[in-house]
Amino acid sequence: MMLKPRNLTYASRILRSNSTLAPDNSPRAADNEQWLERLGTLKKTASKSKQQITHESSSLNRFPIEVVSTPPESPYIDVKAAIANFTSTKYLQGFNKQKHTQGNFVDIRIVKCRSGDGGDGIVSFFRDANRSVGPPNGGDGGDGGSVYVRASTGINSLAKLRTTYIADNGSNGAADQLDGARGKDILITVPVGTVVRWCLDPKDVRQYIVKEQQSNPGASLRDILNQNKISMHCSGRYEYDTKPRDIQLFRNAYEPGKGWLFKGKDEDYHQSKDWFVDLSKQVEDYDHALYDSELSNDKFPLYGLDLGVPTENPICLLKGGKGGLGNMHFLTNMIRNPRFAKAGRSGLECLFLFELKSIADLGLVGLPNAGKSTILNKISNAKPKIGHWEFTTLNPSIGTISPGIDKPSFTVADIPGIIENAAQDKGMGLEFLRHIERSKGWVFVISIANENPLEDFHILLQELGGMEKVGTKNVLVVCNKADIDHENPQSVNKFLQIRQFCDANGWDSVPISALKNENIDLLLDKMAKCAGKLV
Numbered sequence: 001m002m003l004k005p006r007n008l009t010y011a012s013r014i015l016r017s018n019s020t021l022a023p024d025n026s027p028r029a030a031d032n033e034q035w036l037e038r039l040g041t042l043k044k045t046a047s048k049s050k051q052q053i054t055h056e057s058s059s060l061n062r063f064p065i066e067v068v069s070t071p072p073e074s075p076y077i078d079v080k081a082a083i084a085n086f087t088s089t090k091y092l093q094g095f096n097k098q099k100h101t102q103g104n105f106v107d108i109r110i111v112k113c114r115s116g117d118g119g120d121g122i123v124s125f126f127r128d129a130n131r132s133v134g135p136p137n138g139g140d141g142g143d144g145g146s147v148y149v150r151a152s153t154g155i156n157s158l159a160k161l162r163t164t165y166i167a168d169n170g171s172n173g174a175a176d177q178l179d180g181a182r183g184k185d186i187l188i189t190v191p192v193g194t195v196v197r198w199c200l201d202p203k204d205v206r207q208y209i210v211k212e213q214q215s216n217p218g219a220s221l222r223d224i225l226n227q228n229k230i231s232m233h234c235s236g237r238y239e240y241d242t243k244p245r246d247i248q249l250f251r252n253a254y255e256p257g258k259g260w261l262f263k264g265k266d267e268d269y270h271q272s273k274d275w276f277v278d279l280s281k282q283v284e285d286y287d288h289a290l291y292d293s294e295l296s297n298d299k300f301p302l303y304g305l306d307l308g309v310p311t312e313n314p315i316c317l318l319k320g321g322k323g324g325l326g327n328m329h330f331l332t333n334m335i336r337n338p339r340f341a342k343a344g345r346s347g348l349e350c351l352f353l354f355e356l357k358s359i360a361d362l363g364l365v366g367l368p369n370a371g372k373s374t375i376l377n378k379i380s381n382a383k384p385k386i387g388h389w390e391f392t393t394l395n396p397s398i399g400t401i402s403p404g405i406d407k408p409s410f411t412v413a414d415i416p417g418i419i420e421n422a423a424q425d426k427g428m429g430l431e432f433l434r435h436i437e438r439s440k441g442w443v444f445v446i447s448i449a450n451e452n453p454l455e456d457f458h459i460l461l462q463e464l465g466g467m468e469k470v471g472t473k474n475v476l477v478v479c480n481k482a483d484i485d486h487e488n489p490q491s492v493n494k495f496l497q498i499r500q501f502c503d504a505n506g507w508d509s510v511p512i513s514a515l516k517n518e519n520i521d522l523l524l525d526k527m528a529k530c531a532g533k534l535v
């Protein structure tokens with residue numbers, strides 16, 4: 001904490017207040033001089049202040065980065081990473097438009113946030129019947145409001161998120177040493193499971209894509225976003241290794257030594273006076289300390305902020321700017337009438353990508369029309385849409401399964417069907433995978449009535465990231481629609497082929513008919529195991 005003279009002299013002010021006419025709770029010249037002397041030491045300690053955001057999760061997608069330079073070459077860890085990591089293809093493709101949504105479900109939002117500017121300190125002098133110009137008594141500006149986020153249960157969509165959140169600026173100081181009011185903070189409440197990431201302005205990204213597509217007409221959106229990189233300053237644990245942890249945010253505020261506000265005589269007049277130049281040098285240390293503490297606070301986790309559990313205390317995304325000092329702090333033995341004060345520090349403005357990654361124990365994946373929604377409908381309390389056309393499911397739905405009074409319940413997420421080349425944005429793309437990313441197990445639903453179910457299974461495996469990615473999950477393969485043509489030996493053969501492939505990989509498999517309720521109890525047992533709820 002940076003002590004200002006008023007804090008130092010509180011007791012002495014109370015003692016003196018009855019004995020003089022002057023407004024005698026303003027800092028004395030001697031107090032101010034003592035404070036100015038101390039500033040040099042503040043500068044060295046402030047940069048060690050604690051970093052604010054600590055919610056970092058290992059479950060977040062650690063995308064590849066290229067470290068370009070590290071301290072001491074640069075004060076930061078400079079990294080390059082693909083643009084795709086700082087935007088959303090779903091957003092750029094306009095998936096948020098009404099035609100792509102069912103009901104009120106929104107799982108991705110880009111939001112502009114701004115913390116408030118600090119109010120300015122003011123120039124004012126005490127006046128009464130006996131004195132036209134008394135000691136300086138200009139108060140400090142109030143701090144700007146900050147932007148906070150918290151995750152809460154009971155909400156399951158980002159639909160209510162606004163596009164812009166702007167915290168209030170702090171008020172300017174006033175005469176009689178009155179500090180300005182603090183700006184009002186903003187609290188953004190999101191569902192548990194939301195990941196917040198720093199992101200680029202979609203307008204800039206769109207412009208960039210148009211330019212790239214003009215120079216390279218065949219390039220797809222995904223290729224452009226993956227192949228082009230942005231550079232950024234990061235901070236991290238460079239004492240031990242060069243691991244960048246946070247993106248460094250910068251305020252558009254005045255540099256240390258600047259930000260003076262003058263009344264009466266202008267800046268040129270003051271800069272020509274030695275007493276002001278000396279004072280300004282001392283106050284520059286105060287500015288440096290502020291700047292250092294801003295740098296250590298103004299960071300955002302490079303891989304995002306994972307709000308996977310309800311937050312007890314709101315987390316500060318953007319801190320408001322500090323209020324400026326009033327002229328009462330600049331009274332010294334040399335300077336009897338300080339006609340200058342300091343401006344408040346600016347707030348911060350950033351765009352954040354809010355992504356809801358549902359938290360379900362199991363994820364149902366399959367080609368369109370495989371019967372995923374029918375299964376979820378049969379086994380849980382969820383009522384997803386069922387239709388005999390492809391892509392009936394446009395949004396994920398989550399159902400809770402309660403197998404019995406003595407058995408633990410678990411949750412299952414049904415996501416839109418995945419088709420060949422989904423990774424290249426065919427069909428509904430792979431955007432919805434975020435909802436099963438955190439799931440312990442993946443349940444592959446394959447329609448045994450299709451011509452080549454084993455090939456369908458291979459397509460799914462390929463689109464979901466291959467054996468390497470799928471190998472990190474518990475896997476259950478459900479061969480649905482076993483009622484169709486069940487007496488035909490070819491149908492049995494199709495199932496046996498899949499079972500053989502599953503056995504070779506150590507995965508469980510089960511034939512069912514969701515429509516006719518066949519083998520559903522066995523399916524529930526196997527799903528509970530896959531979710532890690534049964535041994």
Ligand SMILES: Nc1nc2c(ncn2[C@@H]2O[C@H](COP(=O)(O)OP(=O)(O)OP(=O)(O)O)[C@@H](O)[C@H]2O)c(=O)[nH]1
Nearest residue numbers: 369370371372373374387388391392393417514515
């Ligand atoms: N014969 C038969 N038909 C089924 C079975 N399960 C589902 N169906 C039918 O298959 C069609 C597709 O079912 P859905 O549950 O909507 O399939 P989905 O996988 O959710 O489809 P998308 O929403 O496109 O991803 C519907 O007409 C269902 O009635 C089954 O076991 N047997």
